[in-house]
Amino acid sequence: MLRVFKILFLFLIIPITLNAQSAQRDKISSFDIKFKKSDVILYWKVFNPVNVSYITIEVKYPGTNNFERIDKINSENFDRKSVKDSLKIYDYSYRRTVDNNGVYYFKITLFDGSNNEIETEELKTGITSINEFKLFQNSPNPFNPVTFITYKLFKSTQVSLKIYSMTGREVATLVDAVQPSGSYTVEFNSVNYPDLSSGIYFYKLQTETSSDIKKMILTK
Structure with a gap:
């Protein structure tokens, strides 16, 4: 009876563990921005990007209402580095020159190989460091x-x-x-x-x- 209970217990636990790992795939875990003179550098992390085919970068410029796509890059072409093998978290970065001061909105979106949106994150920032x-x-x-x-x-x-x-x-x-x-x-x-x-x-x-x-x- 005890042996049957152990087998049943393992049977119940294994699917839960696999589902938890699957739920952690292709997730944006952070999104940040830094400035260097007139350049904006976007940084973000993706947890276990097994299904990510490409990433789009969009910006909403000061005084405008709509996002504009500024780049579409295959995920393997980004700078990335494994942070911890057991977690499979990857660092991504993207650099862009902006011309004017003001409030900007940046958005990154992950897509799979069938062009389906996996996840998106948006960030608002104010830029005042650009010379006229x-x-x-x-x-x-x-x-x-x-x-x-x-x-x-x-x-x-x-x-x-x-x-x-x-x-x-x-x-x-x-x-x-x-x-x-x-x-x-x-x-x-x-x-x-x-x-x-x-x-x-x-x-x-x-x-x-x-x-x-x-x-x-x-x-x-």
Whole structure:
């Protein structure tokens, strides 16, 4: 009688254990986000991804209402590392450059080989670390008589680009306008300013919230 009871007990326990292990497959166990300059890095873990064929990454940009798919990548192409063999938890990561500050929503979704959705997770985050622009060194430098000033705007903004002498006197206004995001190159021709002598000058890029100044050298 005791032997029959033991066999029956094992028969009842084994299916429960197998069902518990099966229930832990293809589960997102965490979802996090970190920033590096203008890059967003998504991190998440998946428990035992035996049925995951691919993963989609979606984003809802600031001021918009709908998610937009930004990538679809086969699961084996992600960076991943086994955390603990007995648990079969895998680390995943994905890196994306964003252009504007604001509130973003990111969503990851696991799909199987038949394109059926297995599980999805959504994360909301605020980004405030992105500069409005990047100002580059003029080229050539030193110059005579022409040089070019390049800058990149990461959002639409009011832009002022001016040239100053060593004493702080305003020499020229090259840009004074609202400009959309993008890269710009502006020519400065000293021939148009005959009173300029050889020496050090400064060019200043000013937007609605920040500014930057760089030095250039005119040689005659």
